[in-house]
Amino acid sequence: MSYIRKPAVRHPSLQPNKLGLTVRDYEGAMSTLCAGCGHDSITAAIIRTFYEMDIPPHRVAKLSGIGCSSKTPTYFISGAHGFNSAHGRMAAIASGANAANRDLCYIGVSGDGDSLSIGLGHLCHAIRRNLHMLYIIENNGVYGLTKGQFSASTDIGSKSKKGEVNTMPPIDPVLVAISQGASFVARGFSGDKEQLVPLLKTGLHHKGFALVDVISPCVTFNDHEGSTKSYVHTRKHALPLLESDFVPMAEEITISYPEGEARTVRLHDGSTVRFRKVAKDYDPTDRKAVLAYLEEQQLSGEIPTGLLFIDEEAVEMHEEAKTVDGPLTDVPFSDLCPGSAALEKLMSAYR
Amino acid sequence: MRLYVTVGAVSRAQRGRGQFETRTSYEKTVPPTNVNNPSYFHKVVDCQWACPAHTNVPEYIRLIAQGCFTEAYMLNRKSNVFPGILGRTCDRPCEPACRRGRVEEKPVAICRLKRVAADHRDDDIKPLLPRVPEKKNGKRIACIGAGPASLTVANDLMPLGYEVTIFEKLAVPGGLMRSNIPSFRLPQRVLDDEIGMILDMGVDIRYNSPISSMKALLDEGGFDAVFVGSGAPKGKDLEIPGRHDSDKIYIGIDWLTSVAFGHITEIEERVLIIGVGNTAMDCCRTSARLGGKDIKVMARRPRAYFKASPWELEDAEEENVQIVINHAPKSFVIEDGKLKGMMFDRLEWNGDATKSTLIDTVFIPADAVILAIGQEGAFPWIERDIGIEFDKWGMAKVDKKTFMCTRPGVFFGGDAAWGPENIIWAVEHGHQAAISIDAYCQGASLTERPPEGMNLLSTKMGIHEWAYSNDYNVARRQKMVHVDLAERFKQMNIEVETGFTPEQTAREVERCLNCDVQTVFSTKKCIECDACIDICPVLCLTITKDGEESDLRTRLSAPAKNLKQAIYTSEALPQTGRVMVKDEDLCVHCGLCAERCPTAAWDMQKFDLLKPYAGTPACEVKP
Incomplete structure (x- = not known):
């Protein structure tokens, strides 16, 4: 953390986006996290994503629970709506907010404790409903805020700062999400924004629940030798399966690409994601194959990254529930509350 | 919609483990920036680099901020000799160079602050001035003209035991500083005070003594060396x-x-x-x-x-x-x-x-x-057959490095050397000529100049405390208050500029970006967490693949288009073999990169240029 604020002085080459805002306008308060925390890097990636996607800050709702990760929404987009919920309840609050106003752009930031321990149930149900939101897990494999205990995502064999070895199997958010039927699952690394920013962009454009698990080393409690979530370990074992780039312009995909070269895949809103295959035989649309491949990699200790699974045909919550088109605040009061006569009529239908 | 992505033909073995492969012996193709050469960090201190006398501007501004006016004055005096005079009349090459002028609209009012130091210093600074030994070293130096160049030579050589004689054609010292700068810009008392400090060292000054024959002076004067600081006294x-x-x-x-x-x-x-x-x-x-x-x-x-x-x-x-x-x-x-x-x-x-x-x-x-x-030099009093060669413009041929002309033992400086410049250049000529005269008299080489040195001292005081005011202050350049038009015309010697008020001074000092507090990088400590890059308010930093400078400049967080400003490239980083690159151009020296660095790979270190003067080899110059 710092005493001084980030100076307001700007580089003259900063370009405004379509809204006339520069990337600095998407910043938030100064971070109070430890110097070098991966979470701050993810924050920077989020800032860049929203700036580059020309999203108006007041159309964004940022939600979080409890933990180091859950402090981070304060550090980006000061002009957005925000809700810092009870521990593990971010997914539940996001479901409620989204149900009431489907027009906002929802981004939830959570950690391995908030999402995989206390909040795992809520996470599974948000996935099941295919809630339209970007859900980021800042995964550092440690309870940093309470001084470094093993978390639910600590790998078997990973050592704590004091040298104890973890023996319990981890919950892998990626495997959980895919097996729960998630429609968009990706994994990034806080130390690689070139990969992370396109993943976040694609996730925001995906209509439905987009889970991005981001390995985010805890410099204070989990960046030592023997940790499997350190900067060194992650760099050594990260295995990019696909190199993807988000293309916002809607373009008809008519060209067929030869094997091994760039391919583009169209998202529901006409924007595209361009892939370049890295790993052999990897098809991010084949759930069965993806699950098998990821389980195999989990055993090998490699950390597959990139857009791991995507299903653009999944139906999101509002479509499933056939709700009204816009936010509830736009529905006239007479429609929201048709009066006692209408209630009486409805009640009589059940008698 | 059916999504279909074909399988790539690139095998994992061919690709290795992506871009994050850890290498133990990464061979860097382009050599990293050599920050052991004092010139690298010196260049970052734009004002000091631009000042012909290399005045340590940020340090004296900090001293003023602390109310240490006498210390600020003495620091100035060491390099530019006439802070009170220059604080009013300097051509200010420092100000167009000032980084602040690139970050916002206007540079720091460096010159005005110099005057603040001169105006508010202790009256009696005699104990702080260089001591002149009573026992002389037996060498006699003649200076022609009592302008800034000659006075600087005397200032540098008197403390070393030389006997300096200045020949001045007028009845008062100061040269063009006195005769050409009107008193409403430069009050006489300031001139008298600062020139007096030098003359009081025991200089033998001979007024009303124009030199009419260089030959006679050289043959009969009995001097070991002669310095010509007679200016460019002829108006075109x-x-x-x-x-x-x-x-x-x-x-x-x-x-x-x-x-x-x-x-x-x-x-x-x-x-x-x-x-x-x-x-x-x-x-x-x-x-x-x-x-x-x-x-x-x-x-x-x-x-x-x-x-x-x-x-x-x-x-x-x-x-x-x-x-x-x-x-x-x-x-x-x-x-x-x-x-x-x-x-x-x-x-x-x-x-x-x-x-x-x-x-x-x-x-x-x-x-x-x-x-x-315009004006030009005039040397009718130098005979053309005494070994001093002249060029076709009537100027003596003077060596740019040693300041000696073609006759050994005769040195030139100030406007007399290469035509009209300004006071601060004359001062620097005086310093350099004094080094040469000292070397000449001691039988040392003139061409081997004493080297510059530097000190780097960490300013870290705590986790987020620094030994300098690191926060960026948004204050705009303070405007000098002038005496009313009607009032100032009443008398020729009413000084127009009133000097900064205490409030103006307090605001102006905070505008200085402390460019001498350098961002120093230790490659081995870096874990490539990106924290410094994310926090930098002016997009100075990038971690990227190595390359030639011209290529690197195009792929930084913000393109480094100002080619006059260096980029600082590290050695290969330990985890990925990429390099850390810093574009020095717009760095506001806020220290946030160092505050956010978990391993102290970045540190804010105060740079002190150890500039050599006559008689003091660089390594012995006290900071």
Whole structure:
């Protein structure tokens, strides 16, 4: 953390986006996290994503629970709506907010404790409903805020700062999400924004629940030798399966690409994601194959990254529930509350 | 929609493990920036680099901020010798260079702050001045002319035990500082005080002693070395019709001298100044105080090509002096022996003012004309057969490094060396000539100059505390308050600039970006967490694949387009073999990169240039 604020002085080459805002306008308060925390890097990636996607800050709702990760929404987009919920309840609050106003752009930031321990149930149900939101897990494999205990995502064999070895199997958010039927699952690394920013962009454009698990080393409690979530370990074992780039312009995909070269895949809103295959035989649309491949990699200790699974045909919550088109605040009061006569009529239908 | 992505043919073995492969022996193709050379960090301190005397500007500004005016003064004096004089009259090469001017609109008012230090220092600083040994070293040095260059030579050599004799043609010391800078800009007491400090070291100053024969001085003077600091005392003339038909046509620097010594006390109402350099500004403003009512400064070229400093132009215009552009003098109009005015060719210039076309010829009435079109050296007193070679322009051939001419033991400096410059250059010439004279007298090599050194000291005081004011202050440049127009014209010697108030000083010092507090990077400590890159407010930092500088400059967080500013490239980083690159251009030295660094790979270290002076090899210079 710092005493001084980030100076307001700007580089003259900063370009405004379509809204006339520069990337600095998407910043938030100064971070109070430890110097070098991966979470701050993810924050920077989020800032860049929203700036580059020309999203108006007041159309964004940022939600979080409890933990180091859950402090981070304060550090980006000061002009957005925000809700810092009870521990593990971010997914539940996001479901409620989204149900009431489907027009906002929802981004939830959570950690391995908030999402995989206390909040795992809520996470599974948000996935099941295919809630339209970007859900980021800042995964550092440690309870940093309470001084470094093993978390639910600590790998078997990973050592704590004091040298104890973890023996319990981890919950892998990626495997959980895919097996729960998630429609968009990706994994990034806080130390690689070139990969992370396109993943976040694609996730925001995906209509439905987009889970991005981001390995985010805890410099204070989990960046030592023997940790499997350190900067060194992650760099050594990260295995990019696909190199993807988000293309916002809607373009008809008519060209067929030869094997091994760039391919583009169209998202529901006409924007595209361009892939370049890295790993052999990897098809991010084949759930069965993806699950098998990821389980195999989990055993090998490699950390597959990139857009791991995507299903653009999944139906999101509002479509499933056939709700009204816009936010509830736009529905006239007479429609929201048709009066006692209408209630009486409805009640009589059940008698 | 069915998504289908074909399988890539690139195997994992071929690709390795992606871009994050850890390498133990990464071979860097391009050598990293050599920060062990003092010049690298010195260049980052733009003001100090631009100052001919390399005054440690950020350090003296910090001392002023702490109220240590005497210390700030002494730090200034060490390099520029005349802080009080320069704080009012310097050409300020530091200010256009100031990084603040690139970050926002205007540079730090460095020159004004220098004056603050001079105005508020202790009256008695004698104990702090260099001590002059009673026992002399037996070497005698003659300096010709008592201007800033000669005085600096005396200042540097007296403490080493030399006996310095200055020959001055006038009855007072100071050279052009006294005769040409009007007293409303530079009060006499400031001159007397700072020149007195040097003369009081025991300099043998001989007033009213013009040297009429260099040969005689060299043969009969008994000096071990001679320094020529006689300036460029000859004002250029304008040989056009009518030039010699009136006594109301003056040469600018001669006229200013006459005013300075009280020989001229008035001027006619309508005055034309020919030329638009700083002398012209002094002439027009002096005219305004001696009775001039309608004063025009006539320039041949458009405003962008004026030689005068912008602030001097502003001050002149504030005093209702008219600046007329694109008028080339053609002839003087004289009727019945009386000056009526001048004819000018009106010109139209092309885009870069290299070619002009004549529009028409106009008459502009005037009662007096002052020519301020430049000045040059004049050495009629140096015989041409004594081993001192001259070039075709009548200037002695002087070695740029040693300041010695073709006759061993004779040195030149200030305007006498290579033509008109300014006071701060004269001071630096004096320092360098003193090094040479000392080496010459001690039988050492003149061409092997004592090297520059540097000290780097961490300013880290705590997790987020630094030994300097690291927060960026949004204050704008403070405007100097001037004495009212009516009031200032009452007397010639009323100083126009009142100096910064304490409040202005307090605001202005905080505008300094502390560019001497350097961002120093230790490659081995870096874990490539990106924290520094994310926090930098001006996009200075990038971690990227190595490359040649021209290529690197294009793929940084913000393209490094200012080629005058260095980029700082690290060695190969331990985890990925990429490099850390810093573009020095707009760094505000806020220290956030170092605060956010978990491993202290970045540190904010105060850079101290150890500049050599006569008699003190660099390694012994105390910071």
